Amino acid sequence: LAHLADQDIEAVILDHGLPGMNGLQTLGRLRENFPDVPVIMLTGLNDAETAVQALRAGADDYLTKPFELKRLFDLLRQARVTRKEAPAKVKPASKSGNKTTLHSNNPQLRQLLGHLAKAAKLDSTILLTGESGTGKTYFAREIHRLSPRAPEEFITVSCPALPRELLESELFGHERGAFTGATASRAGRFEQASKGTLFLDEIGDLPQELQPKLLNVLQDREFFRVGGSKMLQTSARVIAATNVNLRSRVEEGSFREDLYYRLNIIELRIPSLRERREDIPDLAETILEQIASRRGSEGWSLTPRAHEVLKDFDWPGNVRQLENVLERATAFAEKDSLHADDFLPLLEGRREGGQVTGSGVAAGTGGLTLQEVERAAFIQTYLRTGKNKARTARELGISERSVYNLLGRHGLK
Incomplete structure (x- = not known):
């Protein structure tokens, strides 16, 4: 360290097994006082953890002993070139x-x-x-x-x-x-x-x-x-x-x-979405704004109950799945606000204690009105059949005319 302060040193070859202050400690001092000097760390065989620590601490590269001199010279040359070119090659961020x-x-x-x-x-x-x-x-x-x-x-x-x-x-x-x-x-x-x-x-x-x-x-x-x-x-x-x-x-x-x-x-x-449920409402609102911008529409808001439904879901597909569900829900939305029953048919299950079964239909009313449960069941069947009106009618045991009436009632025409 004293030599570096007094002389123009082009590179440092640093052995981890130094007496007194070890190589990693010395590397920390080097980077603190001489950030632009290339450093190659020498480590023992099978000492991969030290090598990783050295790279994280700012070493340009490392070599495990024993090694060939040609390999050392190559690393020194590359480290010098990289540090010399870095200011010219990399522009500062705005x-x-x-x-x-x-x-x-x-x-x-x-x-x-x-x-x-x-x-x-x-x-x-x-x-x-x-x-x-x-x-x-x-x-x-x-x-x-x-x-x-x-x-x-x-x-x-x-x-x-x-x-x-x-x-x-x-x-x-x-x-x-x-x-x-x-x-x-x-x-x-x-x-x-x-x-x-x-x-x-x-x-x-x-x-x-x-x-x-x-x-x-x-x-x-x-x-x-x-x-x-x-x-x-x-x-x-x-x-x-x-x-x-x-x-x-x-x-x-x-x-x-x-x-x-x-x-x-x-x-x-990167944590999963279920590990940060408190972010789901804000994230959903942001995604809805992006969808509205792409479609040139005025956008949608989420009701408090819709927020709870989204927060209660486990989201195995994480943010990508949330984006997909919001895209589909807005495609069938009646108004500019999204309700819980807009999402129930689209969710494949919620965490234990939630109110949606594996098929996505409410296991209990959970505070939903009869009309909300009916709408959720109808939309789920309609989507599952690929929007086939005849199949939807057969599965629900109603006439095809009734399917058309329900589509109109729920704003899905």
Whole structure:
């Protein structure tokens, strides 16, 4: 530390096993006083936890002992290049975009938003975890918006959406003639997002054959196009997301442990909707405003009873399911206000103690009027039959003319 204060040091190779103050403690002092000096941390074999802690604390990279000198020199060169180019390659975020616009009444999510804002300022790889439909793509975009890379590209790649051969080309690009149908060269997403952010959705589904290549990019920032011989470089910031337990995938042998640690520098877990029920009314109102804006309509309000119905549902599909239910409910709404019975036919069950069975029909009146129960049962049957009036009539044991009358009475024509 004294040498750094007195001399112009271009890089630091830091051994974790130092006497007195250990490597992580020294790293903290280095980053506090000399934030721009590249640091490579040396760790022992099978000491992955220390390596992850070092990366989280600001080390540019790490090496496990024993190692080849060439590998050390390569890491030093890459760290120097990355830090030297960072100010020129990454533009500062606009002053209007440096605060999150997300708000929550839930303490767990409020804490997450604080961590998200801090993580956005760093250039570390981020792993977003949480159930399907919790909004991981939305949070990834928010991280990008709050980061110094905000003016640059935000590119999304869904790992399970493409077969292995096409996914490799999508990520890394290909040269002409690399495979059947490759009639022209194409830049991959790592090239296109080089100054911005690359979001890898459902990273747990990344084929095992591509995992070493992704690991190499995260480590060395270098890669080849499919069928190419020229080494390309990227400075893309990577955000990955998964709804599976990657640690379990590592133990099963279907996901590389070293790749897991490279991705899991900063982990942010997105809570499910049932873990933050207090946010559901405000979230529903926001979604309704978005639906009204898309349709060019005046919008809808939710009655207090409708709020309770939405809060009482478990939402296994999370925010995505809530959006779907609100889209469908507004399609059949009679007026500009949405009532409890507008939602009952659309919900597949509520948590134990609620008043909706697995089929979605009220198990008891729960304070609903007879007209509300009748409307809910009719709409449910009408939707379940695909809006087939003849089938609806048969299932309800009424005439087809009665179906038309009920459609008119409930404003569904």
